[in-house]
Amino acid sequence: MEVLLKSNLDLPFVHRGKVRDTYEIENDLLIISTDRISAFDSVFAEGIPKKGEVLSRISAFWFKRTGHIIENHFITDRMPPNLATLQGRAMIVKRATVIPIEAVVRGYLTGSGWKEYKEKGTVSGITLPPGLKNGSRLPSPMFTPTTKAEQGHDLSITLDEARKMFGEKEIAYIGEKAIMLYQFAHDYLLEKGMVLADTKFEFGKIGDKIILIDEMVTPDSSRYWLKKEYDEGVLASMDKQFLRDYLEKSGWDKEPPAPKLPNEIVKKTSERYTDAYEMVTGEKI
Secondary structure: OOOEEEEOOOOOOEOOOEEEEEEEEEEEEEEEEEEEEEOOOOOOOOOOOOOOHHHHHHHHHHHHHOOOOOOOOOEOOOOHHHHHHOOOOOOOOOEEEEEEEEEEEEOOOOOHHHHHHHHHHOOOOEEEEOOOOOOOOOEEEEEOOOEOOOOOOEEEOOHHHHHHHHHHHHHHHHHHHHHHHHHHHHHHHOOOEEEEEEEEEEEEEEEOOEEEEEOOOOOOEEEEEEEHHHHHOOOOEOOOOOOOHHHHHHOOOOOOOOOOOOHHHHHHHHHHHHHHHHHHHHOOO
């Protein structure tokens, strides 16, 4: 199955991230979700079939449904005739100045939060009740910001540090909206048989107005678990965690260059992304 690893358009080029390529299109931006995949700060040579479509389509799905919570940068996912080959994996968005913070919201204890809790009994410096386990639902969703890094690993910061960096009013607004977005998606997904364990949002500014940008509640930016398995005590991932788990056991030291991914791992990763899309949207891809 063909994959798109790198775009090459006759449009003004803006930026190439780990997964997305961005171009200028008149006064707006064109964001293309490629099939590249990254883990532990390395981009792999192998693409994941349909991954770009899943990311773009799921983001559009959420952007269209959450404008009542906060304005977002989405304009359209319908491509003009000259960009028809990108239909399904691209969107046209408003320009915004990126606020360099990742608004992580955790509804369940897992990942780096679980590691910190085991060591200190805290998550992002906030003390949690004793006796929690990996996968425990938190008393209420937590806003745990990290600094946004172009390269290397994002660093967790406390709310006090975030307030000093970005201002108390701005962080309060971002935190409030991030938790509202998480709660909306969590409640929706629960009805679809999925648990949204955690996710991250990015925000930007148009003038003085803060809006939601980037992607929203995708298998790249979120942890999805199957509810049926969760209820039985099993954390069955429908996201990039499958690849992370494989790499953790592979013996790779997590230093570049990234190892070659076996065909079976590529195939199973693709299946998790497409299965997640179908569960979220009710549509085939």
